[in-house]
Amino acid sequence: MRIGLLAAAESWERARAGPTAGHLAHSLVRLAATNEAAAAALADRGHETLMITVDDPLPSRLCAAGVDLVFNTYFGPGRRQDQANVASLLEYAGLPFTGGGASCHFLGLSKPLSKRLFLAHGIPTPPFVDTTGLARAAAVEAAAAIGFPLIVKTAAEGEGIGLEESSVVRTPDELGRAMDRIAGAFADAPLVEQFLPGREFTVGVLDGMRPVALPILELVLGDAGIYSYDAKVSGGVAERCPAPLEEPVARIMGDLAVRAGIALGCRDCWRVDFRMDAGGEVFVLEVNTLPGLMPGYSDLPKTAEAAGLDHGQLVAAILASAVRRSARR
Numbered sequence: 001m002r003i004g005l006l007a008a009a010e011s012w013e014r015a016r017a018g019p020t021a022g023h024l025a026h027s028l029v030r031l032a033a034t035n036e037a038a039a040a041a042l043a044d045r046g047h048e049t050l051m052i053t054v055d056d057p058l059p060s061r062l063c064a065a066g067v068d069l070v071f072n073t074y075f076g077p078g079r080r081q082d083q084a085n086v087a088s089l090l091e092y093a094g095l096p097f098t099g100g101g102a103s104c105h106f107l108g109l110s111k112p113l114s115k116r117l118f119l120a121h122g123i124p125t126p127p128f129v130d131t132t133g134l135a136r137a138a139a140v141e142a143a144a145a146i147g148f149p150l151i152v153k154t155a156a157e158g159e160g161i162g163l164e165e166s167s168v169v170r171t172p173d174e175l176g177r178a179m180d181r182i183a184g185a186f187a188d189a190p191l192v193e194q195f196l197p198g199r200e201f202t203v204g205v206l207d208g209m210r211p212v213a214l215p216i217l218e219l220v221l222g223d224a225g226i227y228s229y230d231a232k233v234s235g236g237v238a239e240r241c242p243a244p245l246e247e248p249v250a251r252i253m254g255d256l257a258v259r260a261g262i263a264l265g266c267r268d269c270w271r272v273d274f275r276m277d278a279g280g281e282v283f284v285l286e287v288n289t290l291p292g293l294m295p296g297y298s299d300l301p302k303t304a305e306a307a308g309l310d311h312g313q314l315v316a317a318i319l320a321s322a323v324r325r326s327a328r329r
Helices: 010-016 021-044 058-065 082-093 102-108 111-120 136-144 172-185 229-234 247-264 299-306 311-327
Strands: 002-008 048-054 069-071 128-130 150-153 191-194 200-207 211-213 217-220 238-240 269-276 282-288
Touching: 002 010, 002 021, 010 021, 021 048, 021 311, 048 058, 058 082, 069 311, 082 102, 102 111, 102 247, 102 282, 111 128, 111 247, 111 282, 128 136, 136 172, 150 172, 200 247, 200 299, 200 311, 211 247, 217 299, 247 269, 247 282, 269 299, 269 311, 299 311
Parallel strands: 002 048, 002 069
Antiparallel strands: 128 191, 150 191, 200 211, 200 217, 200 269, 217 238, 269 282
16 A cells, blocks of 8 residues: 655744644654654555655645555644644545544544533543633632642643643632633633542553453652653653553443543544542543554553554554545445
């Protein structure tokens, strides 16, 4: 097969970058490394690969590329919503591609919408307040009614962007200040969520003939109890995979990971973040609808390795799922 991969144009990404511009250099490195590893894995299996640059002429480039399928790793390094926008262009071009469609990514990029869908499907998620459209005093009052401690997050960013120690709040004054910080730095209104003091996990899912949860990875957090962007990129958080869990708990978590991805319309692969409350009950935090595939860094390859799949086999499994799906169109 002739397979396309989507590469970033640094100047174009930089021109679109907003509050996350400070993270752009690292994001570009990750995307390039991910594409390089995926291209090598695909070439090892006899496929021809073509890098297609994402910028303004992308629609015409897609039509002229002559590829059979796009192996989509593009997560919007400069502007996160471009993850969904590019998937929409792939759909418009009529090209088969790996991963979820545009609607899946739009839903996954909105924490408030995702959480509403989880609740509609009976999937436990921490109580929350979407502060969109609320005056500051009303937002503080509504969030405080959930009960402290709370955590204040961005509504749309991933990778722990916007999280710091002051994000966990225990008084109305702390809540107001944390909301002001997020509102001042990001375009979307803050999401306020009940803070769960228990263990944190992530679960990858591979969607082959049927979705299967991979071994659970535990993030062993420090005293701050949060997985911030800085902690993520520095590698300062210890990990355990497979996580030491009782079998019934692991089974529940795997089932919820599959259901949460299906609720958002995920395809081929996805990854779900979990947190436990003080009593050990499991809650879904969010779904990564386009999980990273960078060897040695991203969580999905780590969980796949624990299941006995090396990086090349993981790439091949994702591709095979997309090929089966495109054959049914």
